Amino acid sequence: MTVVMGIETSCDETGVGFVRDGELLGDALASSIDEHVRFGGVVPEIAARAHVQAMVPTMQAALDDAGLAWPDVGAVAVTAGPGLATALHVGVAAAKATALGLGVPLYGVHHLAGHAAADTLVHGPLPERSIVLIVSGGHTSLLLVRDLVRTPIVHLSDTLDDAAGEAFDKVARLLGLPYPGGPSIDRTAREGDPTAVRFTRPLMGQRDPALGFSFSGLKSAVARYVARPRDPGVSTADVAASFQECVADTVVTKALRACRQEDVDTLVIVGGVAANSRVRSLAEERCAEAGIELRVPPMRLCTDNGAMIAAIGDLLVRDGAPPSVADLGARSSVPLELARLG
Ligand code: KG4
Ligand code: ZN
Numbered sequence: 001m002t003v004v005m006g007i008e009t010s011c012d013e014t015g016v017g018f019v020r021d022g023e024l025l026g027d028a029l030a031s032s033i034d035e036h037v038r039f040g041g042v043v044p045e046i047a048a049r050a051h052v053q054a055m056v057p058t059m060q061a062a063l064d065d066a067g068l069a070w071p072d073v074g075a076v077a078v079t080a081g082p083g084l085a086t087a088l089h090v091g092v093a094a095a096k097a098t099a100l101g102l103g104v105p106l107y108g109v110h111h112l113a114g115h116a117a118a119d120t121l122v123h124g125p126l127p128e129r130s131i132v133l134i135v136s137g138g139h140t141s142l143l144l145v146r147d148l149v150r151t152p153i154v155h156l157s158d159t160l161d162d163a164a165g166e167a168f169d170k171v172a173r174l175l176g177l178p179y180p181g182g183p184s185i186d187r188t189a190r191e192g193d194p195t196a197v198r199f200t201r202p203l204m205g206q207r208d209p210a211l212g213f214s215f216s217g218l219k220s221a222v223a224r225y226v227a228r229p230r231d232p233g234v235s236t237a238d239v240a241a242s243f244q245e246c247v248a249d250t251v252v253t254k255a256l257r258a259c260r261q262e263d264v265d266t267l268v269i270v271g272g273v274a275a276n277s278r279v280r281s282l283a284e285e286r287c288a289e290a291g292i293e294l295r296v297p298p299m300r301l302c303t304d305n306g307a308m309i310a311a312i313g314d315l316l317v318r319d320g321a322p323p324s325v326a327d328l329g330a331r332s333s334v335p336l337e338l339a340r341l342g
Helices: 033-039 044-066 085-102 111-123 164-174 181-189 216-227 236-262 277-290 306-319
Strands: 003-008 013-020 023-031 073-081 106-110 130-135 140-145 154-158 266-270 293-295
Touching (some): 003 085, 003 111, 023 044, 023 306, 033 044, 073 085, 073 111, 085 106, 106 111, 106 306, 111 140, 111 266, 164 236, 181 277, 236 266, 277 293
Parallel strands (some): 073 106
Antiparallel strands (some): 003 013, 013 023
16 A cells, blocks of 8 residues: 655645555644734745745654655655645645655645545545535635546536635734634634624525625625724624624535535535634534535644645545656646646
């Protein structure tokens, strides 16, 4: 059985993980989040420089965590897109150097396929058909997934504008909460009343696309709300909780609609916003009521990490997929159809 190394550098996390035959052997993560806080968002050049600095120490830390040595590594998988171009290049270059140096195959993979594969590390192989809700900083999509590697993934819907995580980050900024906005809003909302402000659920009208997502109008609604003289008794925590409730209600409602529409009884929720406590609890409640099996990875596997890239690499290796070409490049924007890129 091949040990697959996974390398992730699409945004501000340098992740390295090792997976063999569906089992996570060990991983390590370095983050440059602290360096972006004062800018209120990720600065690509800073992220890329941090990846260059963190790459080799993170590789070594992941090897140590897994109790492995370099000769044990049998294949290298790397996020080749989508993401920040300068950041992706660091990972792709490191992966090529590693694969060449060790004389092992290289697999460029799609970041979002990695998010979905993360769940298989804890809950085992996906069933024959599942609905995957991806809610991350850059994407919000409902997918009909079969095996992740061989059969093309069907997009049932993609957000028309902002992604769910982007909405969390922008709304946090409006509320004066620190970057990254998702965890800040999640924390602040614990003290708030989710029914304090009734934000209109986006694209939930009779004539709206049943599975469609749009979050920029919601962000504007929060902006208008906070610009008005504050209703007496409504705190920042109340606004945060009300916004969070609106996003959770919207994404969970649409994910369950997708399950019904496609007659699928497994829902997998992945990506950074899957770490949100209300998204998780509401999905649990509603899936239990609907008799849908819910799979959500543990929080540390929801946000970007190297283990998820090793997981999708491992699925490709076991499926006998051909390695990527030697001139594999990074693609900042690339639709998810198949897990393997280039
Ligand atoms: O999947 P991810 O780590 O990176 C991308 O591929 O984009 O997702 C990052 C996004 C950010 O927008 C962040 O604010 C959001 O996930 N996020 C959360 C939480 N933790 C991270 N959003 C809501 N609640 C959280 N607890
Ligand atoms: Zn991600």
